[in-house]
Amino acid sequence: MTATQTTIAPAAITRRLTTAKAMAEGIATEMAMNPEVFYLGEDVGAYGGIFGSTGGLLEQFGPQRIIDTPISETAFIGLAIGAATEGMRPIAELMFADFMGVCFDQIYNHMAKIHFESGGAVKVPMVLTTAVGGGYSDAAQHSQCLWGLFAHVPGLKVVVPSTPYDAKGLMISAIRDDNPVVYMFHKGVMGLPWMAKNARATDVVPEGAYEVPIGKARIARPGTDCTVVTISLSVHHALDVADKLAAAGVADAEVIDLRSLVPLDRDAIWTSVSRTGRLVVVDEDYLSFGMSGEVVATIADRDPSVLRAPVQRVAVPDVPIPYAHGLEHVVLPNASRIEAAIRAVMGA
Amino acid sequence: MTATQTTIAPAAITRRLTTAKAMAEGIATEMAMNPEVFYLGEDVGAYGGIFGSTGGLLEQFGPQRIIDTPISETAFIGLAIGAATEGMRPIAELMFADFMGVCFDQIYNHMAKIHFESGGAVKVPMVLTTAVGGGYSDAAQHSQCLWGLFAHVPGLKVVVPSTPYDAKGLMISAIRDDNPVVYMFHKGVMGLPWMAKNARATDVVPEGAYEVPIGKARIARPGTDCTVVTISLSVHHALDVADKLAAAGVADAEVIDLRSLVPLDRDAIWTSVSRTGRLVVVDEDYLSFGMSGEVVATIADRDPSVLRAPVQRVAVPDVPIPYAHGLEHVVLPNASRIEAAIRAVMGA
Amino acid sequence: MTLTSVNPATISGQGLTDAKRLSMYRQMVLIRTFEEALLRDYHADKSPVWDIGAGLIPGEMHLAAGQEPVAVGICDHLTADDAVTATHRPHHLAIAHGMNLRKLAAEIFGRETGLGKGRGGHMHLFDPDTHFSCSGIIAEGYPPALGQAFAFSRRGTDRIAVAVTGEGAANQGAFHESLNLAAVWKLPVVFIVEDNDWGISVPRSASTSVPSNADRAAAYGIPGERVEDNAVEAVWEVAGRAIQRARDGGGPSLIEVHTLRLWGHFEGDAQGYRTDLEGVPDRDPIPTYESSLRAAGILDDAAVAEAKTDALAAVDDAIAFAKSSPVPDPTQATAYVFTDSSAEEARS
Amino acid sequence: MTLTSVNPATISGQGLTDAKRLSMYRQMVLIRTFEEALLRDYHADKSPVWDIGAGLIPGEMHLAAGQEPVAVGICDHLTADDAVTATHRPHHLAIAHGMNLRKLAAEIFGRETGLGKGRGGHMHLFDPDTHFSCSGIIAEGYPPALGQAFAFSRRGTDRIAVAVTGEGAANQGAFHESLNLAAVWKLPVVFIVEDNDWGISVPRSASTSVPSNADRAAAYGIPGERVEDNAVEAVWEVAGRAIQRARDGGGPSLIEVHTLRLWGHFEGDAQGYRTDLEGVPDRDPIPTYESSLRAAGILDDAAVAEAKTDALAAVDDAIAFAKSSPVPDPTQATAYVFTDSSAEEARS
């Protein structure tokens, strides 16, 4: 697998949506076509999802298919698993990924393993959606990414869209996938009216159904001098920095949006890094024992001699997310840390 | 920090204990000296711990300090946390690390973060013990190591002894540590009478109290040609293979027993690999997004040019642990896989 | 919300024909015969040094001898279209619910012809034909049962789910969440607690704050009954009502049966902690039921002999099938993690 | 195990002196005044485009207006040696339990002088002086409270722990496990459920299978009472009995108070889902209590004015202190993860 650039026939597309609306549209598209799809979670009905994941869906599909649950994540995620084994296609929302600790057993010992334990006899075609990320002072229990944990345990596909286009296409692919898919959406890419927005949080989104294949990275910005491998909100920070440093003549950085951690598009990482010889990984999850190490190891497994400089990992430095704005923003992978990392790999 | 080899005055030591007995002796040593220490968990009393962690302790300390709990991990681990914040020094046993999903919230959102969230005002001096590992056909929900998950979230020290000596000394250090320490003991190193034992599962253990410092790796076997970084039961497999390959003239491998994942003794890894230029990581946890990647990244962060060959990672290849013996033993990091990896980095 | 101790003397017995009584007896004999065969084969090849990981049946082995009345009394009311989720101790329920004995045996022997192609093992039985599943994690089998019930009711059928745990499990969070959610959504599920007085070595009195888990039904506004006698007809009567209620749209019920753990928690358990051992053999429910059916003229020597012969024939056939089946191909050890990594494709 | 609706008219009022009534009124006024000040400052600098992450107080803000009677009625029976654990909505309890107002305000403003040096934020208040703690994870504050109670009783004191959650939280597994464990071990803890009818947008009827969570006490064999009126004296009466029982070694109790969420779930919540908004202002418990104290001759215009002036002075002082305190030093962002990485050492 090598990374692809998404090409869309330009005539058709003028409509722009926020990531939140694109995600909800992906859900609605599949729900309209497939009566077995339903969505359940806390505050997904009248509220429309705390981070807008289900805006408008209750009105469209009613309370039988857009279902508010008690605050019982183990019970309702387990319910989704059981319904999936009977052939339904549930989508369960864990309001924040930070809450996985109250229900992770259902996720990694059941959702992830039943297909394997049954020797392939039982499928678990469901999606677990969950909000990730910080940057708005929600502190240590409501700001984590934790995708490294979900990606570490076998049996789960893990997708993490960064754009409206991918949010819809990956959602449709996730719902249609016969495997359990964890779909992690960063609050900062959703384009919420009440939170600081990334400029790319609203973008063109085709109408109708389309898939973005799970497991294929996207070259968000082609470049020749170094490779920045990243995911989710950090893609946008990386793009901003790359444009700035290209204009400044420091480096023409290639930015790779992994789009999914499982499957990990190792070929895309390899193809780029073996060409540029310089690697920066930007990861809003904790530094150690997570995504950033795995990306680095992907190169060292194949041929470390392609690396012309020490790699740079820009991640949360193994500290809980602090509340105070000034503390939080120095532990997040912000633009200045990314810039310093690119300069470091360039020896500039 | 660089790795140390443990040196013990030889005169004093003749007594040999299993790892299980050494672990229990470490607990008993501290309990005898400090009335604030108590141990709670499932079947830790009359049963003595399913894997022998508390053998004899009920008789010595009584049911007020060696406490059987209901099967309510969230409640009793949380209880330990609260007692620790009040200055007691609890040890809570999670029977299998595989069960972390029913109680991980207490572990990573509370035990790990309270000290930080309180700005240092509150300490959580407790130990969470838990059994890890497979090899005896206990299948997908009872054979996992999962230390990558515990090590990924900040605020927990994570120790994983491989020998009787370390099991006692690390236990004493863990109990005395003012931070929460996760103490992961592999069933295969415990020297249990009812399970296949590693030859080194019984070894000399000094009487009385001694500490093994947390965060310092151990050079289990010095060598010059390549570095095998590993932990827990795999240390013994690695040693066996290293001796065999040295005798065969293939390689004189250095084997590093990390002893703890957090803190990770990066200097010890670096010192060895920068000398040998060849790295094999052996990890009984899942391959991706875990310990093996982090060890590799430790080198690539500093200077990938020291690597004279692609690294080899011998881990569970992102598959749940299968039940059938013949399947399980090919996914575990067994001797033949380790041998192949050493041969590969040696180009032999 | 009532607590009922059912006295078999007062059982209405409507529908309890002689033929049904005989068939329930024969079912119990079949289950016991199967487990006795496992018991023999499990221990046969673990000597001279008893090693849990060795032999034709390695790993933990939780047998349900003594608990047959629960399984048979419930499953008589079910068809293969109804779902049953069980625990680490699942054989009695699997057999009573009609699981193919050959596939069950082959799974326990870790063979490619097993239910899970040898991947799952005895704690992880998933049978699409009988909608049977289980979990080795305490109480975590309840939540998926909700989802099966949900799917059944959404599809307008009168199929139901039966979810089973032990009394120790009733103190786990998933128990509570599942009962509440099922009650709020009026799901067609019947919750069963098998109270065998022990959770491994911990007696019920040390783990459970109420004398009867049926009392806990009050916490969810659903009917709760405790069956004091480990008698198949008492279970049949009480379960029948609850199952009919669920089929009729009346929502969930909770039933606790005071049953008996005739053997150890798992094989190899010396039960040194067990204070009630003396009376245990006399409480074996099969001879008890046999006597009462003899007294009622439903059984005679010939019928007893026939039951045993038939059971033995079926069990011998299943075990012979298992033993003669191929072990899984080790090159397929990583298959079945995802539907798209099934054996076919893994081979390519 | 009784369900009691306490009518304030029938309150025995023993010990409820006029001085105490006045002081409880003044406490409620202080809490409300504090939260009104937060409300102003929270919204003051988030315009023109309302951004949750902006301003002097960024992040989620859960205010407890309307729930003051619960906090004041309980905490009047406590000293600073007793423990209180609260939730994401903790201010009323923190203040009623005697937390230093300056440190509380400074934490909410993210200052170095705050309780947690700005690391924790408003959902993570840890105060060793008053043994106060909280958790932003639903129901997960209960388990640590068990441990505080455990430590208190082990040390032979009559100190107790009070653990508080909302009615939505009573459907989470940790609730169940905690009540059972506390009951089995007879821990000196009083469990409080604040029923404000809503869990974010989900009404109690959609989440909870019983009309009163006090009914759930029956599931643990402990006393349960529901206070129907959001009246400080009713809470005071019922809580007083439970607290005394706990101090006397009588074990845990469960109390549900039917209280009122006067404002949104968090600031910024438009409450479009809320069907009961119309009557809300009239149900504000402070004017209600004021009237009844006026009628009883305990309050007059002067005393009301004095209460408000004194509250305002204390709040102004605290907020001024917070605003004039330094923000944390960004170079210390990784301090306090471990005791050995406290600020001192991180600096070096």
Ligand SMILES: Cc1ncc(C[n+]2csc(CCOP(=O)(O)OP(=O)(O)O)c2C)c(N)n1
């Ligand atoms: C969450 C969790 N905790 C602990 C265990 C270990 N364990 C397996 S069986 C068992 C005892 C179960 O007792 P009970 O529910 O009464 O069932 P029984 O074994 O008596 O049938 C325990 C503690 C587990 N499997 N899962």
Ligand SMILES: Cc1ncc(C[n+]2csc(CCOP(=O)(O)OP(=O)(O)O)c2C)c(N)n1
């Ligand atoms: C385990 C978990 N699930 C979900 C949430 C998100 N959440 C925060 S507050 C809340 C509602 C809580 O309702 P309730 O317990 O009634 O307390 P209230 O907000 O009404 O005071 C939810 C769902 C959480 N913090 N933790």
Ligand SMILES: [Mg+2]
């Ligand atoms: Mg039991």
Ligand SMILES: [Mg+2]
């Ligand atoms: Mg509420």
